Amino acid sequence: MTTPEIARAQRLRVLTAVVEDHPGVLSRVSGMIRRRGFNIHGLSVGPTGVPGRSRMTLTVDAGHAEVDQVEKQLDRLIEVLEIEDLTETPRINRELALVKLAVDEGSRSRALTEIDRLGGRVLDEDREQLIVELSGEFERVEIALEALRSFRIVDLARSGPVAISKSRDRGPARAPGTQAGGGAG
Amino acid sequence: MTGADIVLEALEREGVRVIFGYPGGANLPIYKELPKHPRLRHILVRHEQGAAHMADGYARASGRAGVVFATSGPGALNTITGLATAFMDSVPLVAITGQVASTVVGRDAFQESDVVGCSMPVTKHNYLITDVHDIPRVIKEAFHIATTGRPGPVLIDVCKDAQQADWPDPVWPQAIQLPGYRPAFTPDLSQLERAADALSRAERPVILAGHGVILSGGEEELIALAEKSATPTGTTLLGIGAFPVRHPLSLHMTGFMGTGWNLKAVQDADLLMCVGMRVDDRVTAKLADWAPRAETFIHVDIDRSEMGKNRRPHMEVVADAKTALGKMLPHIRPPEPERRRPWLTQIDRWREEHPLRYVHSNGHLQPQDVMIEMYRRCADEAIVVADVGQNQIWAALWWNFAKPGLFINSGGAGTMGFAFPAAIGAKVARPEKDVWCVAGEGGFVMTAQELSVAVKHQLDVKIVLLNNFSLGMVRQFQDDFYGGVRSEVDLHDMPDFVKLAEAYGLPGRLVTSADEIGPAMDFAQQTPGPVLIDFRIDEEANVYPIVPLGLGLNDFRELPDDYA
Ligand SMILES: Cc1ncc(C[n+]2csc(CCOP(=O)(O)OP(=O)(O)O)c2C)c(N)n1
Numbered sequence: 001m002t003t004p005e006i007a008r009a010q011r012l013r014v015l016t017a018v019v020e021d022h023p024g025v026l027s028r029v030s031g032m033i034r035r036r037g038f039n040i041h042g043l044s045v046g047p048t049g050v051p052g053r054s055r056m057t058l059t060v061d062a063g064h065a066e067v068d069q070v071e072k073q074l075d076r077l078i079e080v081l082e083i084e085d086l087t088e089t090p091r092i093n094r095e096l097a098l099v100k101l102a103v104d105e106g107s108r109s110r111a112l113t114e115i116d117r118l119g120g121r122v123l124d125e126d127r128e129q130l131i132v133e134l135s136g137e138f139e140r141v142e143i144a145l146e147a148l149r150s151f152r153i154v155d156l157a158r159s160g161p162v163a164i165s166k167s168r169d170r171g172p173a174r175a176p177g178t179q180a181g182g183g184a185g
Numbered sequence: 186m187t188g189a190d191i192v193l194e195a196l197e198r199e200g201v202r203v204i205f206g207y208p209g210g211a212n213l214p215i216y217k218e219l220p221k222h223p224r225l226r227h228i229l230v231r232h233e234q235g236a237a238h239m240a241d242g243y244a245r246a247s248g249r250a251g252v253v254f255a256t257s258g259p260g261a262l263n264t265i266t267g268l269a270t271a272f273m274d275s276v277p278l279v280a281i282t283g284q285v286a287s288t289v290v291g292r293d294a295f296q297e298s299d300v301v302g303c304s305m306p307v308t309k310h311n312y313l314i315t316d317v318h319d320i321p322r323v324i325k326e327a328f329h330i331a332t333t334g335r336p337g338p339v340l341i342d343v344c345k346d347a348q349q350a351d352w353p354d355p356v357w358p359q360a361i362q363l364p365g366y367r368p369a370f371t372p373d374l375s376q377l378e379r380a381a382d383a384l385s386r387a388e389r390p391v392i393l394a395g396h397g398v399i400l401s402g403g404e405e406e407l408i409a410l411a412e413k414s415a416t417p418t419g420t421t422l423l424g425i426g427a428f429p430v431r432h433p434l435s436l437h438m439t440g441f442m443g444t445g446w447n448l449k450a451v452q453d454a455d456l457l458m459c460v461g462m463r464v465d466d467r468v469t470a471k472l473a474d475w476a477p478r479a480e481t482f483i484h485v486d487i488d489r490s491e492m493g494k495n496r497r498p499h500m501e502v503v504a505d506a507k508t509a510l511g512k513m514l515p516h517i518r519p520p521e522p523e524r525r526r527p528w529l530t531q532i533d534r535w536r537e538e539h540p541l542r543y544v545h546s547n548g549h550l551q552p553q554d555v556m557i558e559m560y561r562r563c564a565d566e567a568i569v570v571a572d573v574g575q576n577q578i579w580a581a582l583w584w585n586f587a588k589p590g591l592f593i594n595s596g597g598a599g600t601m602g603f604a605f606p607a608a609i610g611a612k613v614a615r616p617e618k619d620v621w622c623v624a625g626e627g628g629f630v631m632t633a634q635e636l637s638v639a640v641k642h643q644l645d646v647k648i649v650l651l652n653n654f655s656l657g658m659v660r661q662f663q664d665d666f667y668g669g670v671r672s673e674v675d676l677h678d679m680p681d682f683v684k685l686a687e688a689y690g691l692p693g694r695l696v697t698s699a700d701e702i703g704p705a706m707d708f709a710q711q712t713p714g715p716v717l718i719d720f721r722i723d724e725e726a727n728v729y730p731i732v733p734l735g736l737g738l739n740d741f742r743e744l745p746d747d748y749a
Contacts, residue, residue: 020365024301024313031305066497072490078310078330081365 011062012041013070014093014163017083021047021054025079029056036073037063042095042138042160053081057093057162086165093163095138098123099148100155101130111151118144129154188317188348189214191355192281193222195324198357201252202226203243203613205236209256210296211283214348228613228642231634233260235606237267238632240278242610245593246568246618250277250331251610257283258296261342262303266600269307271338273597274423275396277331278338279324280304286346287315300342309337317350322358329361334368335488336400370487372504372512380458380483380500381516387456387481389528390416393439393468394506396423396596397461397487399589403507404428407460410510413517415525417532419447421462423596425581426589436532441470441732441741442578445539448730448738450532451476458483461506464495465597472496474737485509541582542729542744549723550698552576552651556583556623558702559649562710563619568593568611572604572624574658576651578728580623602631605648609635612644619710620645626652626679636689639715647709648717650682653724661727665742666734686717693717 019025026045033040042059060070071085099120103111108130115122115132124131134144138161145156186194192215196204203226208216219227230236233255240251251271255261261282271278285294290313301313310330312323320343327339384390398407398420404427411418411434418428419436430437436447451457457479462468464484469475472495476482484491484498485506492501502509543553556579563569565587571580571594586592593611595603608622629650639646660674686693696705696718709716729744 027302028305035306066493069490069494072492072494076488076490078363078366 011067012087013058013060013062013067014086014091014161015058015060015071015074015083016086016163016165017056017058017074018048018081019054019056020079020081021052022079025054028077028079029058029074032073032077033058033060033070036069037065038070039063042158044160044162046162057160059161084165086163090166091163092166093138093161094135095141095161096159097134097141097145098157099132099134099145099153101132101148102128102152102154103130104128107151114147114151118147120144186352186355187214187218188320188343188350188352189218190221191317191320191352192324192343192348193218193225194355195321195357196252197222197224199324199328200249203228204252204254205230205239205243205610206254207233207236207256207260208254209260209283211257211260211285211345212254212281212343212348213283214345215254215281215283215343227254228638230606231637232632233263234267234602235632235635235638237264237278237280238270238600238603238606239610239613239635239638240280241267241271241276241603242570242593242607243614244271244276244278244610245607246590246611247614249614250279250328253278253280255280255282256296257285257300258298260296261300262298265303265307266598268304268338268340270595270598270600270603272307272309274595275336275400276338277336279327279331280338280340282340282342283348284313284342284344287344288346290315290344300340304340307338308340309335311340312342314341314343314347317347317352320347321355325358326361326363329363330366334366335397368487370489370503372502372509374512376500376502377509377513378516380485380502381513383456383481383483383500384414384416384458384513385516385518385520388524389454389478390414390456390458391436391450391454392416392418392458392460393421393451393462394418394424394427394460395421395462398424398427398506398510399461401461401487401505401507402589403461403505403510404589406507406510406514408432410514410517413514413519415520415522415529416458417450417529419443419450421468421596422581422594424462425592426586427461429587430585431587434529438581440468441738442582442728442730443738443741444541444582445730445741445743446532446535448732448741449535449539452478452737452739453531454479456481456483458485460485460510462486463491466495467596469495469738470732471735471737474739539730539743544723544726544744547723549726550696550702550721552579552720552722552726553583554699555649555651555702555720555722556580558706559621560584562706563621565591567591567619567621568608568615569621569623570594570604570608570611572622572628573599573601574625574628574656575653575661575726575728576623576625576628576657579651601628603628605629605646606632606635606638608646608648609639609644612646613642620647622646622648624648624650625657626650626654626682627656627676630679633685636686636691636715640690643714645713646715648715650717650719651722652679652682652719653722653726654679655724657726658728661731662734664727665731682717682719691715691717693719695719695721697721
């Protein structure tokens with residue numbers, strides 16, 4: 001990696017948050033991220049097991065801010081019930097990508113072999129295109145996508161990473177020295 | 186009961202006594218019910234920004250949440266500057282705005298604006314109510330959020346149909362359920378002990394105190410801690426009053442217009458403890474050069490996100506200032522007097538070498554003379570509300586505030602036009618106090634329409650206009666830092682302020698020389714109701730010391746010796 005790439009990698013934070021499933025909560029979270037000069041690289045939202053609560057997984061570039069500010073600022077939001085910066089903790093992450101590949105007589109079988117080698121799945125095919133599912137750790141999805149670029153990618157949809165910590169707690173762990181949860185806002 | 190009635194009943198249940206507001210289409214149902222609630226005093230403002238600043242001044246002077254009413258669209262949007270001002274300075278407000286009916290929200294109805302969206306970045310929290318059944322809970326939550334933890338403004342946008350809907354037997358919630366909001370932090374005792382130990386060991390300690398000390402009522406703990414540890418103590422602009430300016434350990438105000446001896450002490454300290462404050466750019470000037478010798482930086486604040494936002498502390502205490510200081514106190518070991526003497530002597534020397542100075546020999550009326558005379562008369566009792574600009578810094582530096590809560594100004598947002606409506610709010614909150622409004626003519630005319638409010642309610646606010654016929658602070662910056670190009674700062678075409686006052690129905694006086702200051706102040710103090718005094722000050726008077734933009738605290742400039 002070049003120096004700017006390393007610097008960027010250090011600024012990239014992976015966070016998981018449990019939020020109240022209210023209208024506007026996404027705009028509160030994304031507004032806070034924009035306002036503080038952070039930048040969203042990936043964001044996925046889905047229901048948790050608990051009604052009224054959603055889980056967000058965020059990949060955020062801290063920009064010029066101190067990296068711990070991302071978690072601290074989001075923690076100030078009252079509708080953010082729990083938040084944890086997973087960047088430096090053991091975690092499981094997954095991403096799903098759907099890729100539309102244009103193929104012809106010449107490239108088709110090479111493409112199928114490559115997809116197979118990458119662990120992708122062909123979900124739909126006709127004479128001119130393949131729709132491929134790639135899923136797994138998001139670093140691996142990145143690598144697989146890179147490999148598929150030798151074919152013609154016509155369209156691409158990615159879920160953004162989702163992540164969960166490996167700790168045995170039910171929710172995100174707490175930063176040391178603070179009480180359970182909550183920002184002073 | 187209608188939703189409108191429930192709103193007003195809920196406010197009464199929160200102990201609200203005063204509302205600063207303005208009616209319009211989308212809050213007419215509330216105004217219809219208002220006369221049925223005589224315990225709620227409503228003050229009709231002349232512009233909704235005025236309402237927000239009045240509520241802000243009311244809150245700062247009383248410690249209770251200020252309440253604002255406004256209609257949808259332009260009415261609500263006019264409060265935004267006031268909300269931002271309160272937000273930056275952690276002031277508790279609850280703004281209740283009317284919104285178009287929920288059935289037409291999102292269809293660009295008449296006077297519809299996305300007020301929740303617009304106010305999101307400048308409020309601690311906000312709500313849109315579309316269902317009458319949410320009103321009691323939301324209002325209760327709003328007051329709780331506004332007044333606890335790090336205080337701040339909360340906006341509630343109430344759709345017109347929810348105001349009109351009927352709910353015969355409203356249910357008033359007893360408990361608050363906000364699982365994502367836990368404002369009270371119990372400080373980590375081991376951190377407190379470590380901090381107290383470090384303070385006890387330091388050779389050249391300095392404490393800086395901010396608004397958080399005043400908000401938490403921690404000034405006694407601060408004085409006790411400073412005295413026990415023999416630590417020189419200064420304040421931020423908003424912390425003024427948290428530590429008596431005439432105390433032997435006082436460093437007075439810090440920051441880029443702070444006193445020379447304060448800045449010298451901060452830059453030379455081996456231990457710096459900041460309590461109840463942000464470490465913002467007006468405090469640090471060039472961050473990389475700030476407090477370069479501080480081997481130990483301790484940060485005490487109620488807001489965890491302030492920790493390390495600008496400068497990474499060696500020790501952090503997340504708690505309200507009063508609790509933290511109180512719990513540190515028993516762990517402080519007083520230093521041997523001999524050990525502390527060199528540092529205190531050094532600071533005394535700096536105080537002598539870098540005193541606050543101003544020109545008083547050029548024949549013009551000097552703003553500092555006005556401030557000194559005002560302070561002499563009001564001692565440590567009157568409330569002073571300052572606007573933004575040179576007038577603000579003159580008031581901050583030349584009053585020797587000995588108690589908290591007497592100096593009110595817009596520190597974080599620097600909102601011109603704040604002082605006069607905020608002074609009205611302060612007077613409404615504390616009618617027994619003398620209230621002085623210090624403002625430049627530029628800022629004053631931004632909200633001068635509220636003169637009607639002071640006259641109508643005969644509120645004894647004494648307006649001290651420091652009139653230099655220019656946007657003084659900007660003019661000074663242009664002179665000092667922008668090559669002397671005076672661009673768009675001239676205000677010679679201002680109204681005749683004495684006549685303006687009289688047009689509004691209050692007496693005005695013109696003062697052009699130092700010997701008229703006393704008689705004009707006598708007049709102001711002896712005349713009931715609002716009074717305006719137009720002090721024609723030296724048009725070239727400047728604020729010193731000042732740190733040139735982009736430089737560090739060490740580079741502060743003082744009144745030039747050849748200045749005449
Ligand atoms: C609403 C607003 N607009 C612009 C500014 C920028 N500004 C800061 S100080 C200042 C000059 C203020 O002039 P005046 O009110 O006459 O006070 P003085 O500095 O002369 O005491 C200006 C324009 C501001 N702080 N607030």
